[in-house]
Amino acid sequence: NFNINNDIRSLCRQGHLKEALSILNNNAHYNSIDSSTYVSLLQVCIQNKSNALPYAKLIHAHIHLKGFMFNKSVGNTLVNVYAKCGSLAEAQKVFEKMPYRDVCSWSIMISAYSTHGLPKEALELFHQMRKIGPKPNHFTFASILPVCASLGCLEEGMQIHEEIKGLGFERDQFVGNALVDFYAKCGNLEDACKVFDKMPRRDKVSWTILIRVYFQKGCIREALELFGKMPQRD
RNA sequence: CGUGCAUAGUGG
Numbered sequence: 001n002f003n004i005n006n007d008i009r010s011l012c013r014q015g016h017l018k019e020a021l022s023i024l025n026n027n028a029h030y031n032s033i034d035s036s037t038y039v040s041l042l043q044v045c046i047q048n049k050s051n052a053l054p055y056a057k058l059i060h061a062h063i064h065l066k067g068f069m070f071n072k073s074v075g076n077t078l079v080n081v082y083a084k085c086g087s088l089a090e091a092q093k094v095f096e097k098m099p100y101r102d103v104c105s106w107s108i109m110i111s112a113y114s115t116h117g118l119p120k121e122a123l124e125l126f127h128q129m130r131k132i133g134p135k136p137n138h139f140t141f142a143s144i145l146p147v148c149a150s151l152g153c154l155e156e157g158m159q160i161h162e163e164i165k166g167l168g169f170e171r172d173q174f175v176g177n178a179l180v181d182f183y184a185k186c187g188n189l190e191d192a193c194k195v196f197d198k199m200p201r202r203d204k205v206s207w208t209i210l211i212r213v214y215f216q217k218g219c220i221r222e223a224l225e226l227f228g229k230m231p232q233r234d
Numbered sequence: 235c236g237u238g239c240a241u242a243g244u245g246g
Contacts, residue, residue, distance in 0.1 A: 009239075036240035043240085073241040080242065108242045142243040177244040184245090209245045 004029040005037045012040040015047060017055060024062065035071040038063055042077045046084045053085040060094075069099065076104050083112035103134040111143040119147045138169040145178035149185035157182050170198070177205045184213040204232070 004023065011020040020041060024033065041059050045052035060078060068074045075098045082091035095101070095109045106129045113122035126144050129136060136144070141164055148157035161179060169175045176199045183192035196202065196210055207230045214223035227233060 005239085034240090036238095039240040071241095075241085077241045102242095104242045106242090111243065137243090139243040144243095146244070172243090174244045179244090181245055203244095205245050207245095212246070 004032055005034050008033070008037050009040045012037075012044045015044060017041070017044040017048060017052070020044065021055060021058065024059075031066075033062070033066070035068050035074050038068055038071075038074050039077050042074075042081045045081050049084045049086070052081075053087055056081045056085050057090075069097075072100060072102055072104070075100070076102070076108055079105060079112070080108045083108065083115065088112060088116045088118075101133065103137050103140065106133050107137070107140040107143055110140065110147070114143060114147050114150075119150045122147045123151060123153070138172045138175050141169055142172070142174040142178045145175075145182045149182045152186065154186045154188070157186065170195075171200050173199075173201060173203060173206075177203070177209060180206060181209045184209060189213060189217075207233075 008020045008023055011017075011023070024030070024041070038059065042056065045056045045059070048055075056078075063069060063074055063078065069078075075094065079091050079094050079098070082088070082094060091109065091112050095105060098105060106125070110122050110125050110129070113119070113125060122144070126136070126140070126147070129140070141160060144160065145157060148154075148160065161182075164170050164175060164179070170179070176195060179195045180192050180199075183189070183195065192210065192213065196206060199206060207226070211223050211226050211230075214220075214226060
């Protein structure tokens with residue numbers, strides 16, 4: 001039983017979804033599959049997101065049957081799988097029916113709306129989270145900032161920035177990049193640079209964001225100059 | 235009962 005889980009997980013690690021699933025379907029150890037194994041199976045679906053939706057549904061059925069929806073990791077991963085495999089409707093359904101929605105669940109769903117080109121819905125959900133959900137964290141903020149940018153919500157984004165500062169999330173790489181991009185997309189190049197300059201670490205994404213804005217504005221000189229300062233440019 | 239493993243975020 002230890003081994004059946006390890007076997008499935010190792011097949012998952014190698015990306016062999018069908019082999020892993022055949023164990024899940026045929027085996028007498030059916031009752032011994034644990035929550036972490038279900039998560040691994042779902043992860044492989046995400047890796048093969050272009051054609052894994054039917055497999056995700058199959059795994060979902062198992063999970064439902066075994067009562068593993070009560071496991072947070074499993075539930076959250078399931079929402080993510082549906083979103084990533086292209087079924088926003090299913091993701092939504094699972095999200096709404098989950099026994100517990102933690103900050104991770106909310107963040108996944110917000111990001112799902114955003115990814116599917118529904119920023120208004122993403123922002124609405126964020127507002128609902130404010131009212132009835134857990135406190136947003138750095139993951140949530142990194143997901144909501146692009147939403148504010150795409151909706152042109154400069155004011156709200158700036159308020160969120162203040163909140164981020166207060167919580168010390170400005171140092172998070174993803175949040176920092178999202179902030180630079182937010183200001184850049186809102187046409188506030190000054191604040192974009194301010195955040196960029198304050199960053200404790202700048203990665204490829206940070207540089208790309210800023211260089212791109214300069215190009216888009218037609219400031220070729222500045223763009224090239226920045227590019228020249230970039231540490232690891234390839 | 236204990237242990238190990240397993241879930242979300244930024245630009246193009």
